[in-house]
Amino acid sequence: MAPGDIANPAGDAVLAAAARKKTRKSSQFDGDRGFVSEQDWRRPSVNATMKTLHIVLLVLLVVVGVGPMLLLAKYAITPTQDIIRTPLAIFPHGVRWANITEAWNDVEISKYFLNTIWLAIGSWFMQLLVATTGGFVLSVLRPKWAKIVNGLVIATLFVPSVVLLVPLYLTILDPPVIGTSLINNFFAVWLPAGASAFNVVLVARFFDSLPREVFEAARVDGAGPFRLFWSIVLPMSKPILGVVSVFAFIASWKDFLWPMLVLKDPSKQPLSVRLPAIAAQTDLGVFLAALAISTLIPVVLFLVFQRLFLSGAGLGGAVKG
Amino acid sequence: MSAASALPRSGGRPDGTVAVEAAGPPPVRRVRRNPVTWVKRGGLSTLVFALPVLVIFGVFSWWPIVRSVVMSFQKTNLVAPATWVGWDNFQYVLTDPDLPTAIRNTLYFALLALVIGFPIPLVAAVLMSSVKRLKGLYSVLAYLPVVVPPVVAVLLWKFFYDGSADGVFNTILGYVGLGPYAWLSSPSLAMPSLVIEATWAAAGGTVIIYLAALIGVPGELYDAAEVDGAGIWQKVWHVTMPQLRGVLFITFILQIIGTVQVFLEPYLFTGGGPANATLTILLMIYNYAFGRSLGGDYGAATALSVMLAAFLAILSLVYFKLTSSWSKS
Numbered sequence: 001m002a003p004g005d006i007a008n009p010a011g012d013a014v015l016a017a018a019a020r021k022k023t024r025k026s027s028q029f030d031g032d033r034g035f036v037s038e039q040d041w042r043r044p045s046v047n048a049t050m051k052t053l054h055i056v057l058l059v060l061l062v063v064v065g066v067g068p069m070l071l072l073a074k075y076a077i078t079p080t081q082d083i084i085r086t087p088l089a090i091f092p093h094g095v096r097w098a099n100i101t102e103a104w105n106d107v108e109i110s111k112y113f114l115n116t117i118w119l120a121i122g123s124w125f126m127q128l129l130v131a132t133t134g135g136f137v138l139s140v141l142r143p144k145w146a147k148i149v150n151g152l153v154i155a156t157l158f159v160p161s162v163v164l165l166v167p168l169y170l171t172i173l174d175p176p177v178i179g180t181s182l183i184n185n186f187f188a189v190w191l192p193a194g195a196s197a198f199n200v201v202l203v204a205r206f207f208d209s210l211p212r213e214v215f216e217a218a219r220v221d222g223a224g225p226f227r228l229f230w231s232i233v234l235p236m237s238k239p240i241l242g243v244v245s246v247f248a249f250i251a252s253w254k255d256f257l258w259p260m261l262v263l264k265d266p267s268k269q270p271l272s273v274r275l276p277a278i279a280a281q282t283d284l285g286v287f288l289a290a291l292a293i294s295t296l297i298p299v300v301l302f303l304v305f306q307r308l309f310l311s312g313a314g315l316g317g318a319v320k321g
Numbered sequence: 322m323s324a325a326s327a328l329p330r331s332g333g334r335p336d337g338t339v340a341v342e343a344a345g346p347p348p349v350r351r352v353r354r355n356p357v358t359w360v361k362r363g364g365l366s367t368l369v370f371a372l373p374v375l376v377i378f379g380v381f382s383w384w385p386i387v388r389s390v391v392m393s394f395q396k397t398n399l400v401a402p403a404t405w406v407g408w409d410n411f412q413y414v415l416t417d418p419d420l421p422t423a424i425r426n427t428l429y430f431a432l433l434a435l436v437i438g439f440p441i442p443l444v445a446a447v448l449m450s451s452v453k454r455l456k457g458l459y460s461v462l463a464y465l466p467v468v469v470p471p472v473v474a475v476l477l478w479k480f481f482y483d484g485s486a487d488g489v490f491n492t493i494l495g496y497v498g499l500g501p502y503a504w505l506s507s508p509s510l511a512m513p514s515l516v517i518e519a520t521w522a523a524a525g526g527t528v529i530i531y532l533a534a535l536i537g538v539p540g541e542l543y544d545a546a547e548v549d550g551a552g553i554w555q556k557v558w559h560v561t562m563p564q565l566r567g568v569l570f571i572t573f574i575l576q577i578i579g580t581v582q583v584f585l586e587p588y589l590f591t592g593g594g595p596a597n598a599t600l601t602i603l604l605m606i607y608n609y610a611f612g613r614s615l616g617g618d619y620g621a622a623t624a625l626s627v628m629l630a631a632f633l634a635i636l637s638l639v640y641f642k643l644t645s646s647w648s649k650s
Contacts, residue, residue, distance in 0.1 A: 027627035033540035035556040036451045055450050061462040087489045152489045156382050162626045166610050166619050167385035195382040225366045254470045272472040291473045303467040313526055314533030
């Protein structure tokens with residue numbers, strides 16, 4: 001979600017380059033030492049300055065990073081009149097829980113919520129399927145043509161996704177083989193989601209780092225490629241599958257333009273598409289409650305799987321020089 | 322092409338891999354291959370494993386990329402077959418009176434995003450790297466806006482940007498005697514408003530990238546700097562910054578590539594208004610293809626996106642040439 005929502009592949013390129021060089025094992029942001037030494041810390045002036053700066057930063061992060069979320073949470077249960085007249089006052093006329101129930105039931109957020117979850121699960125599955133099988137071919141089975149496929153996959157990282165927009169849309173309108181338009185079909189979102197070069201590269205690099213001897217031993221013991229894939233490679237790859245999974249799920253939850261184009265039937269649309277559409281004719285308090293509901297799952301996922309998120313996001317840091 | 326025909330045809334995929342391979346180095350002496358030995362050696366199962374990648378990328382990535390270039394030279398509508406029109410689409414786009422506005426706005430967005438959005442994550446990350454306790458809390462707080470769905474963020478900020486005196490930002494600024502400002506409905510403030518939201522939404526990701534790079538700075542460099550009598554500020558300036566140079570080079574160009582393709586903010590905040598003040602290139606592409614009730618001008622849309630992609634490719638090439646020559650010196 002760099003500014004510019006559909007610009008992701010470019011950002012992915014760096015991460016992929018990073019992943020190619022080396023994969024960081026841990027999300028811990030503790031190096032051997034920083035630019036402030038133990039001696040520095042013992043000097044009162046340094047100690048005071050640094051601590052002040054740290055506290056200022058913490059306050060800023062709370063106000064800027066969490067502040068809007070807290071406000072949103074407050075609005076979700078505030079009467080509309082209070083939101084409009086005194087947006088920063090703390091419940092001047094009490095709490096209105098009905099915002100949430102009205103959003104969930106009357107505005108049918110429940111339905112769009114379910115759509116969002118379905119879309120995310122399907123996209124997650126497709127991405128995992130393509131990335132693991134593809135990575136297995138490119139890294140473990142290594143047929144002679146693997147290099148070409150690998151090159152073609154990596155090449156797509158350098159194509160801005162806006163180039164794909166129109167032809168991909170026409171492909172969904174008239175897909176090959178199937179013969180019927182996929183518009184208003186969840187597969188229109190699920191299938192293209194699988195074409196994430198970043199995932200394939202990330203998983204293949206991780207497979208590269210697995211010990212070859214284990215594969216050889218398994219082959220000697222008579223394991224075929226399917227057995228090798230399912231019982232050896234996948235169980236050994238849980239860390240990277242975790243990273244790919246959370247990012248696939250969150251990316252799908254965030255996606256807006258593509259689902260808007262291919263899911264025209266409102267009853268099929270996810271929250272991200274539906275929210276802007278209902279903004280005008282929905283009571284403000286109820287609408288902000290709907291926004292809060294849409295934010296809840298990604299934020300909770302992030303808080304639960306922080307290490308996975310942060311280690312995945314930090315992969316770009318492995319690029320040096 | 323006799324070598325190619327001797328190879329198993331891998332299900333007759335038209336992706337040319339077999340042919341390309343045959344054109345490579347001459348085959349080394351090996352057991353003569355036929356379909357039976359190929360299957361026995363695991364060729365078939367390899368192909369089964371490769372199927373998802375080949376089909377999904379083929380249909381939803383490789384083919385659309387090729388088709389995009391082809392379509393930019395065609396007049397396409399959904400009823401009649403596409404007709405070849407040469408450079409007409411490019412000419413049409415380049416003479417569109419809105420194009421200079423869109424280019425100016427897009428560059429303005431990118432520039433503002435750089436001025437506002439480039440230093441903030443860097444300063445924050447360097448400071449965070451020196452935090453001893455609760456480092457995890459800092460990174461979680463910094464990254465939190467990144468996981469907020471962008472649509473929600475924009476819609477929430479749209480409410481914050483309310484132009485009345487009771488708007489959230491106007492209320493806050495009112496405490497110190499500023500405003501009220503019209504924000505999104507002011508032609509001069511609209512773009513900065515979008516940039517501020519976009520920076521809020523994206524900065525956390527960059528912070529985490531910098532943090533990961535900062536722990537990779539070898540501690541011996543700081544030890545050595547201290548032996549030479551460097552103070553904290555000198556260590557930051559002469560050790561930390563040079564060590565981050567590689568990452569900074571990359572985040573810099575990536576940020577430009579990303580911001581030049583800004584779509585969500587102008588689309589949802591302002592729809593390109595007021596008076597085209599936030600019309601960006603991506604918004605133009607979208608409008609060509611999907612914004613018209615009469616059916617899309619797919620040729621113009623692909624022509625503009627191909628030109629944008631070419632521009633970005635050239636920009637990155639020049640940039641990497643330049644930065645690699647700087648790095649050497």
